[in-house]
Amino acid sequence: MTEILVTLLTVLVVVGAIPGVCNYLILLERKMAAWMQDRVGPNRVGPWGLLQPLADGIKLLLKEEVIPGHVDRALYIMAPMISVFTTMLALAVVPFGPVEDAPWWLRFIIAPNIDIGLVFIFAITSLAVYGIILGGWASNSKYSALGALRASAQVVSYEIPLGMSVLGIALMSGTLNLEQIQSQQAAAGLLGWNIWIQPLACLIFFTSSLAEANRLPFDLAECEQELVGGWHTEYSALKWALFFLGEYTHVITISFLTSILFFGGWHFPGIATAESTYMFAWLVKLMVLMTKVFMCIILIMLLRWTIPRFRFDQLMELAWKIMIPLSLFNVVLVMICRHFELSNVWLLTGSVTMFCVWGIVSTNMRRSELQAKSPGYRMAAAAPVAATSAASGGHH
Amino acid sequence: MSESSKQVKWVEEPELGFWEATFVPAIIQGLKTTLNHVISHKAVTEEYPEVKPDLPLHYRGVHRLNRDEKDRVKCVACMLCATACPARCITIEAAPAPKDWPDRDKFPKSFVLDELRCIYCGMCEEACPVDAIELTHIYDLTGENRDDLMYDREKLLGVYDETKDNPRDPVRTKRGKLGAAADFQGLPTLGPATDVAGNDRSARTGTSGVIAGSGAPAKENRS
Incomplete structure (x- = not known):
């Protein structure tokens, strides 16, 4: 009985907190964007614009919800639901606090002891692309369809390096259970964080999960310049908001995953270790984890306004030519190290070496590409010079 | 005006080195820039209704x-x-x-x-x-x-x-009394009504009573 009540309470906390957190993250993102661009940001509603999310929410609720006549109604209405549903569902197996030390009335994970935790997350989050595809397709508009097409190609491509990079973690810890992966890192101490063991996997994981979440610089599915809005062109009001709620929940999920998989979860040397048993240790651990997640979200926001968006072929190139081979080799490296029981230092050096080798390879590839097109490029550049000098010569 | 070939500078695409090909240093450099803007944030926005814009003196309004x-x-x-x-x-x-x-x-x-x-x-x-x-x-x-x-x-x-009492909108005439509009000989020379660069042609015309710029009056030889 208490089990059910605690589960219900946890579900309530998560489902209640996520939209609010998302709203304020959006405000934070707008503020951050403003600061990075030397602007002020939203500051009209409430002190420092703190009531802006509320105003936005009210606006989106009260807005007229236009359903164009040419859409496939059932799928059109279903798409934003799928988008939110899948991203929320993925959060069910993510431990958002120290699961072992939780007070009896709260549990920091909705579904505890799921042994396929990681697989579940990836299975569910890749379902989120259905929301996008269905939304784009059901809208029956060219812009939406193109956006959905891009999104699906992108998500399908980046799914592979995403899964591969985590495979290494799974091999190292011998489990797919997120709680166990976390407690293993906590037991191993600061140097046991997976970032020190598999930095390359962390980089690949983080990058491809940005692409999974359709965040900049991988947000080609929703580009105003070419596609008006992308897959959500025909959506308005709350349905539109649901899509973005889904996207932000995804950002939260990947931040949790990055912190838990690579940065030791709630573990922090000195204040929150596996041995700390003082009162409210769970609160400290929760705070540590939240701080890590928050830093991760901040990094994602910073990246958004730092890196220009990729061209679509560059996006695909990054996935297929760089990240997939790299993550494959990373898995092989982990397997070798596991088999011969080599120390973690070898993994670290191996990761860094692979990264460097790939850098050298792509530098040389780029150079030969440039040289291959160079003669034509020079001729094209030289021609206008001759033409203009001939033309301006007549005036003197 | 079309540029002559001498004014056009043709640039070759720079070669990508190792660090550029790995993306990461460039991204870190970019992050440093954006982070600096967040930390030492100084908005250039004028919050209009509360803060009035500082218009240039040659602004032309009502x-x-x-x-x-x-x-x-x-x-x-x-x-x-x-x-x-x-x-x-x-x-x-x-x-x-x-x-x-x-x-x-x-x-x-x-x-x-x-x-x-x-x-x-x-x-x-x-x-x-x-x-x-x-x-x-x-x-x-x-x-x-x-x-x-x-x-x-x-x-x-x-x-x-x-x-008239706003320092931004001084009565710009220095002609003294209102007088015969056509009396160009008796009128003192005065500055252009709006700000004109010293080397502007209109600032250097020597017609008395109309305009005198900061530059010395010079007859322009227009052939």
């Missing part, structure tokens, strides 16, 4: 009709502004000046300026021989209907009363 020292309208209804106006927004109806205004022949019986048609080019101000019409710094011009923005003589004089 017009005004200046008054002379006897509080009469300075305008002598010579129609030069209406002629110069490219938007044809000035309509002047001239009438013989009252008997007790010995310094002029005509005065504007009605002077209507359509602020909606005006393009704020400042040509009227340049054309006016008696510095009667001037453009002020008023930029937030609004009206509830089109008729509100047909500025007649009284309204334009009202703008003068409103702005």
Whole structure:
């Protein structure tokens, strides 16, 4: 009985907190964007614009919800639901606090002891692309369809390096259970964080999960310049908001995953270790984890306004030519190290070496590409010079 | 003007080195820039209704009709502004000046300026021989209907009363008393009505009574 009540309470906390957190993250993102661009940001509603999310929410609720006549109604209405549903569902197996030390009335994970935790997350989050595809397709508009097409190609491509990079973690810890992966890192101490063991996997994981979440610089599915809005062109009001709620929940999920998989979860040397048993240790651990997640979200926001968006072929190139081979080799490296029981230092050096080798390879590839097109490029550049000098010569 | 080949600088695509190919250093460098902006944040935004913009001195806003020292309208209804106006927004109806205004022949019986048609080019101000019409710094011009923005003589004089004490809108005439508009010989030289660069041709014309710039008057040899 208490089990059910605690589960219900946890579900309530998560489902209640996520939209609010998302709203304020959006405000934070707008503020951050403003600061990075030397602007002020939203500051009209409430002190420092703190009531802006509320105003936005009210606006989106009260807005007229236009359903164009040419859409496939059932799928059109279903798409934003799928988008939110899948991203929320993925959060069910993510431990958002120290699961072992939780007070009896709260549990920091909705579904505890799921042994396929990681697989579940990836299975569910890749379902989120259905929301996008269905939304784009059901809208029956060219812009939406193109956006959905891009999104699906992108998500399908980046799914592979995403899964591969985590495979290494799974091999190292011998489990797919997120709680166990976390407690293993906590037991191993600061140097046991997976970032020190598999930095390359962390980089690949983080990058491809940005692409999974359709965040900049991988947000080609929703580009105003070419596609008006992308897959959500025909959506308005709350349905539109649901899509973005889904996207932000995804950002939260990947931040949790990055912190838990690579940065030791709630573990922090000195204040929150596996041995700390003082009162409210769970609160400290929760705070540590939240701080890590928050830093991760901040990094994602910073990246958004730092890196220009990729061209679509560059996006695909990054996935297929760089990240997939790299993550494959990373898995092989982990397997070798596991088999011969080599120390973690070898993994670290191996990761860094692979990264460097790939850098050298792509530098040389780029150079030969440039040289291959160079003669034509020079001729094209030289021609206008001759033409203009001939033309301006007549005036003197 | 088309560029000559010497002005065009052709640049080769720079070669990507190892660090560029790995993306990461460039991204970290970019993050440093953006993070610096977040940490030492200094907004360049002017929060408009609370903070008024600091307009340049040559800003051209709503017009005004200046008054002379006897509080009469300075305008002598010579129609030069209406002629110069490219938007044809000035309509002047001239009438013989009252008997007790010995310094002029005509005065504007009605002077209507359509602020909606005006393009704020400042040509009227340049054309006016008696510095009667001037453009002020008023930029937030609004009206509830089109008729509100047909500025007649009284309204334009009202703008003068409103702005004459504003240091941004000094009465720019240095001509002293309103006098014969055509008396170019007896008039003192004066600065251009609007700011003109010293090497501008108009600032260097030697015509007395019209314009003198900071540069020495020089006859330009135009062949």
